[in-house]
Amino acid sequence: MITVMGATGQVGSKIVRRLSAAGEQVRAVGRNPEALARLAADGAEVVAGDAGDADFLTRAFRGADAVHTLLPYSPTAPDFRAEQARLGEAIVTAIRDSGVRSVVALSSLGADLPDGTGFIAASLYPQEQRLRALDGVDVLFLRPTLFFESIVAAVDLVEAMGVNADVVDPDxxxxxxxxxxxAEVAAAALRSRDWTGVAVRELLGPRDLTYTEATRILGAAIGNPDLQYVRLPDEEMIGALVQGGFSPDTAALHVEMGHALSAGAITPHEGRTPATTTPTRFEDVVSTLLPDRQETS
Ligand SMILES: NC(=O)c1ccc[n+]([C@@H]2O[C@H](COP(=O)([O-])OP(=O)(O)OC[C@H]3O[C@@H](n4cnc5c(N)ncnc54)[C@H](OP(=O)(O)O)[C@@H]3O)[C@@H](O)[C@H]2O)c1
Structure with missing residues (x-):
C-alpha cells in the first residue's frame, strides 16, 4: 500500500491516478470532500485530515510501503516560514512514528540553497534538512522547477488587466x-523504491522559457495571441498579490523568488540532461490548465 499526501492537489491527484491504474493499493490524503470522492471512485482509500496534525498523519502513513509527502503551500499565512515549519515538523514526526521506510518528497529546484530564494528557502530548504535528519528512512527528493500551473494561475488577473505581470526579468x-x-516520475519511484539513503532528482520540463514566451503561449490559449508580459516594480507586485489574498509576508517571498529566478540563482546541479528533461510542453497542456478546464490526468 502506498500513501499519497496532497492527493487532491495538482501533483498528488495525478500520482494517485497513475498508481491506481497500475493496480497499486493507494491511501489518498487530502481535505476536499468532492475531490476525495472522485479518487475513491477510482479505487483509492481516502482519508481526510489536517497536515499539521502529526497523529492523523501517523495513522495515514502507518503500514505503507512508501509515502509521497509534500509541504502544502500556505500563501495566506501571516508568517509563512513558521506555518511551513509547523506542517513540516508534523510530517517528519509522522514518518518517524509510523515506521515508514521509503519517502518520495516533493521539493523544488533551489531547495539546496538556505536563503535568497523566497518561498523555497522559507519552506523546502528547511524541510529537506528535517527529512535528511531521519534515521533509517530512504528519502528521494524530487526537485521540479516552476510548474506551468504557476503561469496559468495569473489568468484571472491577466484577463482583468489585459497583460501578464510579475517581477521576473522578461528576457x-x-x-x-x-x-x-x-507525477509520472513520482509514481514510478513510489512503486520501484529503487534508491537507498538520500537521493535527489531534478526535473526541468522540456525546455527553458522566458516569461515573455510563456505569456505568449498562455495568450494564444485564451484567444489573445498578442498578450504581453510586463515586469512590475516590487511594491506594485506585492500590492497586487496582497489584493489577491496573499499575506504581506508571502507576497514579499514571491518577489524574492522572482529576483532569484531573474538572477539565475535557482539552477539545476545536473544541468539539462535526458534524465532531468521531461516531455510535456506548455503548449501541449495550457488549454487543459485554464480554470474551467482543469486537467485531472
Ligand atoms: N507551483 C510551483 O511552481 C512549484 C514548483 C516547485 C515546487 N512546488 C511545491 O509543490 C508543492 C505543491 O504541490 P501541488 O501544486 O501539487 O499542491 P496543490 O495543488 O496546492 O495541493 C495542495 C494539496 O495539499 C493539501 N493540503 C493543503 N493544506 C493542507 C493541510 N493543512 N492539511 C492537509 N492537506 C492540505 C490540499 O488538500 P485540499 O485541497 O483537499 O485541501 C492538496 O491536496 C509545494 O510544496 C510547492 O512548494 C511548487
Whole structure:
C-alpha cells in the first residue's frame, strides 16, 4: 500500500491516478470532500485530515510501503516560514512514528540553497534538512522547477488587466514543467523504491522559457495571441498579490523568488540532461490548465 499526501492537489491527484491504474493499493490524503470522492471512485482509500496534525498523519502513513509527502503551500499565512515549519515538523514526526521506510518528497529546484530564494528557502530548504535528519528512512527528493500551473494561475488577473505581470526579468529563460510529468516520475519511484539513503532528482520540463514566451503561449490559449508580459516594480507586485489574498509576508517571498529566478540563482546541479528533461510542453497542456478546464490526468 502506498500513501499519497496532497492527493487532491495538482501533483498528488495525478500520482494517485497513475498508481491506481497500475493496480497499486493507494491511501489518498487530502481535505476536499468532492475531490476525495472522485479518487475513491477510482479505487483509492481516502482519508481526510489536517497536515499539521502529526497523529492523523501517523495513522495515514502507518503500514505503507512508501509515502509521497509534500509541504502544502500556505500563501495566506501571516508568517509563512513558521506555518511551513509547523506542517513540516508534523510530517517528519509522522514518518518517524509510523515506521515508514521509503519517502518520495516533493521539493523544488533551489531547495539546496538556505536563503535568497523566497518561498523555497522559507519552506523546502528547511524541510529537506528535517527529512535528511531521519534515521533509517530512504528519502528521494524530487526537485521540479516552476510548474506551468504557476503561469496559468495569473489568468484571472491577466484577463482583468489585459497583460501578464510579475517581477521576473522578461528576457531570462527559466525551466518550467508539467505536473503530469512530475507525477509520472513520482509514481514510478513510489512503486520501484529503487534508491537507498538520500537521493535527489531534478526535473526541468522540456525546455527553458522566458516569461515573455510563456505569456505568449498562455495568450494564444485564451484567444489573445498578442498578450504581453510586463515586469512590475516590487511594491506594485506585492500590492497586487496582497489584493489577491496573499499575506504581506508571502507576497514579499514571491518577489524574492522572482529576483532569484531573474538572477539565475535557482539552477539545476545536473544541468539539462535526458534524465532531468521531461516531455510535456506548455503548449501541449495550457488549454487543459485554464480554470474551467482543469486537467485531472
Ligand atoms: N507551483 C510551483 O511552481 C512549484 C514548483 C516547485 C515546487 N512546488 C511545491 O509543490 C508543492 C505543491 O504541490 P501541488 O501544486 O501539487 O499542491 P496543490 O495543488 O496546492 O495541493 C495542495 C494539496 O495539499 C493539501 N493540503 C493543503 N493544506 C493542507 C493541510 N493543512 N492539511 C492537509 N492537506 C492540505 C490540499 O488538500 P485540499 O485541497 O483537499 O485541501 C492538496 O491536496 C509545494 O510544496 C510547492 O512548494 C511548487
Amino acid at each position: 531570462v529563460a527559466v525551466p518550467m514543467i508539467a505536473t503530469r510529468d512530475i
